[in-house]
Amino acid sequence: MTKQEYIDALNVQLRDYPADFRSDILDAFEGHFQEGLNAGKTEDEIIEDLGSVRDVAENIRMMHGSPEHTPAEESYRNFRNNLNELKSTLKDTIRSMTDVMTQTVNTATDIVADLTERTDSVRNEETGIITGAKTIRILTHKAVLDTLIEPGDELKYEFVSKPGLFSKILSVLTVRQDQDEVSFNVSEGHAYLHLSVPQEVAEINFDISGGGIEIQELSLNRILGKTASADIRLDRMRTGIITVRTSSGDIRVRESSFSQLEAETASGDIILKMTEGNALLKCSSGDIAVDRHLGEELTVSSASGDLEIDPVSVPVINMKTASGDIELHSTDYPSRIELSSASGDIDCTLESRDYTAEISTISGDIDLESDIFVNKMSAHRVTAGDGTGRVSIHSVSGDISLS
Amino acid sequence: MDAQFKKGVLELCVLSQLKEQDRYGYELTERISKELSVTAGTLYLILKRLKDSGYVETYLMESTGGPARKYYHLTEQGENYRKNQKQEWLAFVEKAGKLI
Numbered sequence: 001m002t003k004q005e006y007i008d009a010l011n012v013q014l015r016d017y018p019a020d021f022r023s024d025i026l027d028a029f030e031g032h033f034q035e036g037l038n039a040g041k042t043e044d045e046i047i048e049d050l051g052s053v054r055d056v057a058e059n060i061r062m063m064h065g066s067p068e069h070t071p072a073e074e075s076y077r078n079f080r081n082n083l084n085e086l087k088s089t090l091k092d093t094i095r096s097m098t099d100v101m102t103q104t105v106n107t108a109t110d111i112v113a114d115l116t117e118r119t120d121s122v123r124n125e126e127t128g129i130i131t132g133a134k135t136i137r138i139l140t141h142k143a144v145l146d147t148l149i150e151p152g153d154e155l156k157y158e159f160v161s162k163p164g165l166f167s168k169i170l171s172v173l174t175v176r177q178d179q180d181e182v183s184f185n186v187s188e189g190h191a192y193l194h195l196s197v198p199q200e201v202a203e204i205n206f207d208i209s210g211g212g213i214e215i216q217e218l219s220l221n222r223i224l225g226k227t228a229s230a231d232i233r234l235d236r237m238r239t240g241i242i243t244v245r246t247s248s249g250d251i252r253v254r255e256s257s258f259s260q261l262e263a264e265t266a267s268g269d270i271i272l273k274m275t276e277g278n279a280l281l282k283c284s285s286g287d288i289a290v291d292r293h294l295g296e297e298l299t300v301s302s303a304s305g306d307l308e309i310d311p312v313s314v315p316v317i318n319m320k321t322a323s324g325d326i327e328l329h330s331t332d333y334p335s336r337i338e339l340s341s342a343s344g345d346i347d348c349t350l351e352s353r354d355y356t357a358e359i360s361t362i363s364g365d366i367d368l369e370s371d372i373f374v375n376k377m378s379a380h381r382v383t384a385g386d387g388t389g390r391v392s393i394h395s396v397s398g399d400i401s402l403s
Numbered sequence: 404m405d406a407q408f409k410k411g412v413l414e415l416c417v418l419s420q421l422k423e424q425d426r427y428g429y430e431l432t433e434r435i436s437k438e439l440s441v442t443a444g445t446l447y448l449i450l451k452r453l454k455d456s457g458y459v460e461t462y463l464m465e466s467t468g469g470p471a472r473k474y475y476h477l478t479e480q481g482e483n484y485r486k487n488q489k490q491e492w493l494a495f496v497e498k499a500g501k502l503i
Contacts, residue, residue, distance in 0.1 A: 032428060062410075063452050
């Protein structure tokens with residue numbers, strides 16, 4: 001096909017459209033041929049760039065309507081309608097996916113209930129009382145162990161192992177006491193361990209794989225533990241030093257106080273709620289959320305997880321992430337606050353009005369809320385109030401907002 | 404629907420390209436079809452539609468060693484529309500991103 005044949009064929013397709021519409025389109029196409037030829041293209045190459053006459057004709061009818069009515073507005077409305085349609089289709093899809101999942105869970109629950117009924121007679125149970133122990137150690141090897149530790153008058157343990165849905169193996173508990181230290185060793189399988197712990201016990205250590213461990217309402221000097229996939233949950237505790245580590249489990253600490261908490265996880269989340277003490281929280285891909293915390297020092301870091309601290313009363317805060325977002329809301333005087341991210345956005349809200357903030361970013365935007373009481377402002381330095389607090393916020397490409 | 408959706412996105416691309424500077428048709432279509440699989444023909448129809456809606460206007464300017472070129476210019480109304488569409492697009496991408 002030559003240029004002339006193409007233009008003629010297009011002209012035929014446009015015959016029923018108004019003359020000015022037709023000439024506008026033909027002008028544009030002819031101009032394109034001209035430019036293309038000047039740039040050294042062949043007519044065939046240019047035709048390929050433009051698209052076939054049939055496609056063009058179809059597009060004209062779609063975008064500009066049939067010749068009788070050429071309401072451009074209609075096309076815009078169509079675009080919006082289609083966007084809305086797409087949104088609602090997505091919503092429906094999610095709703096039906098949720099239905100399917102609910103059904104699956106229900107079915108699974110039925111199977112488990114059925115299995116429990118049939119295997120209830122097959123179980124391994126053990127209970128006992130230990131005296132004179134000050135340190136508790138819980139160890140598992142490949143077991144899925146759910147542990148609950150609560151206060152009690154004496155050190156009492158209840159152990160139950162039943163065949164799990166995926167494992168027919170019964171766990172065995174081995175209890176060993178060496179002076180004031182008692183260890184609970186659980187072998188492969190699926191088990192539940194309940195410990196009542198008296199006041200003499202000052203330390204709990206654990207090294208467990210799957211399941212979960214929950215420690216409640218105890219006053220301890222030390223908790224030292226690590227898990228593979230098990231969640232760690234500390235509730236209403238008063239503790240000296242807590243050091244916990246998990247690979248994929250979550251770490252939750254609620255309504256507790258401690259002198260020092262070190263929590264680290266690879267892919268799990270770390271969640272603190274209504275806590276008091278100094279904390280060092282670290283995760284790779286999980287998120288960290290701190291809600292209503294009081295302390296002297298708080299250090300939070302992640303590789304890709306989001307960090308959300310809201311609100312806390314801590315004068316020294318250090319938050320660092322590579323690609324996660326940072327959100328900080330502090331009610332205390334910012335004695336030293338350092339926030340840094342590579343590509344994540346930083347959103348910092350300080351209730352104190354006395355600080356000097358150094359802000360820098362390479363390619364992100366900086367947004368200072370107008371309610372900041374700014375005394376002095378130079379390129380990257382904001383002085384508010386008496387300017388004595390120290391705040392530094394840095395990002396590479398993330399946006400920064402300070403209010 | 405897919406085609407209409409694509410048109411909406413292309414429209415936003417065209418407007419965004421014109422926000423940077425005025426461009427003539429060939430230059431504009433080459434820029435866009437270099438990144439997206441879309442024919443120049445489709446883009447001219449989009450330009451026509453944008454012009455009919457008052458979002459872009461055209462003017463002729465002499466080129467060195469060739470016929471006069473028709474330049475496209477983003478109008479104020481077009482800029483408002485572009486901002487709007489961009490917001491809508493970003494919101495959509497963010498929401499879709501959560502689902503994908």
